[in-house]
Amino acid sequence: MKRVHFTSILLLLLLSCAATYAQERGDGSAQNGTKANDKGITTGRSGKRILGAVNEYNNGDVFRSKPFVPGTSDFGVKAGVNFQELATSPFAPKLTAGIVGGLYFRRYWRVTGVKIEALASSAHYVSKEPAAYYASSAKDTVSKSEFKAIYLSVPVLGELRLYHEIYIEIGPQYSHLMASSDKNGAFSHIYGKSDIFFKSEFSGVIGIEAGLPYGLKIDARYCKGLTDVNNSIYPQAYLQWTINTIQATVSYNLY
Numbered sequence: 001m002k003r004v005h006f007t008s009i010l011l012l013l014l015l016s017c018a019a020t021y022a023q024e025r026g027d028g029s030a031q032n033g034t035k036a037n038d039k040g041i042t043t044g045r046s047g048k049r050i051l052g053a054v055n056e057y058n059n060g061d062v063f064r065s066k067p068f069v070p071g072t073s074d075f076g077v078k079a080g081v082n083f084q085e086l087a088t089s090p091f092a093p094k095l096t097a098g099i100v101g102g103l104y105f106r107r108y109w110r111v112t113g114v115k116i117e118a119l120a121s122s123a124h125y126v127s128k129e130p131a132a133y134y135a136s137s138a139k140d141t142v143s144k145s146e147f148k149a150i151y152l153s154v155p156v157l158g159e160l161r162l163y164h165e166i167y168i169e170i171g172p173q174y175s176h177l178m179a180s181s182d183k184n185g186a187f188s189h190i191y192g193k194s195d196i197f198f199k200s201e202f203s204g205v206i207g208i209e210a211g212l213p214y215g216l217k218i219d220a221r222y223c224k225g226l227t228d229v230n231n232s233i234y235p236q237a238y239l240q241w242t243i244n245t246i247q248a249t250v251s252y253n254l255y
Contacts, residue, residue: 074106078219080249084123086229088241090145091125098122100247106159113159113167120178123149123243130186145187149180149197155205155223165211173203173223175243198229201243215253222246 079101087093102119127145157171182194207221225242 071107071109074104074108074253075255076104076215076251076253078102078104078117078119078217078249078251080219080247082121082123083246084121084125085244086125086241087244088239090127090129091241092128094126095244095246096124096126098124100249104251108159108161108167111161113161115155115157115159115169117153117155117157119153119155121151121153121245121247123151125149127187144184146183147180147187147194147196148183150178151175151201152178157205157207159209162208167209168207169209169219169221170206171204173205175201175203177201177229196231197241198227198231200227201225201229202227203243203245207247217251217253219249219251220247 079099082098082100083095084098085091085093085095098121100119100121102117104115104117106113106115108114125145125147130144153173153175155171155173157169159167159169161167177197177199180194180197182188187196188194203223203225205221205223207219209217209219211217223243223245225244227242228240229243230239230241
């Protein structure tokens, strides 16, 4: 009998709580989502506070938890200027202007993101000494070597949001030398070949990206060469050649 009485009382309490909760939900809807009293909700007959803590949590009064936001994807095109240098002898430590452009794919969440790009860029290198400097041949002791190069680069960048649509980006970049040419022929005339650069190169990238209206973004970054691109043809083969790059681009979201 005691178990029956206890079960009956429990059922009555549950029904009372359910009715009160439904009534409170209705009142909240009628009042355009007014929050529950911070002291809790009392049931009509029992006079005990039952659902206050639950409703406070649901309304965010205890923990201001934000709803889950799924990742968002961007795909688009970008173009800009590419300032590059080989800051090691025999080349002049000077940033020379080129162009850069390509495609990007970006996946981002609330404060983080990942971006992968495929970029083509041009570079221009000029030696600070004549092509025959320290060479056994004296065919040319006046002209400086002048090279043109085209790279295909694939940066893989992690992103961290600093403020609204402003992200800092950092990560590695792989570059492949697609083509190079001895523009004035000085180096080829002396050494018989112009393939003085290794084809592959790795860099570390750090930059900042800011969102603009109409699907536009601006991006500025610095790429520090980490690998030696000296192909050991030039007489000063013991020197390590690393490529430093500054890029400024504008991106447009295609979707």
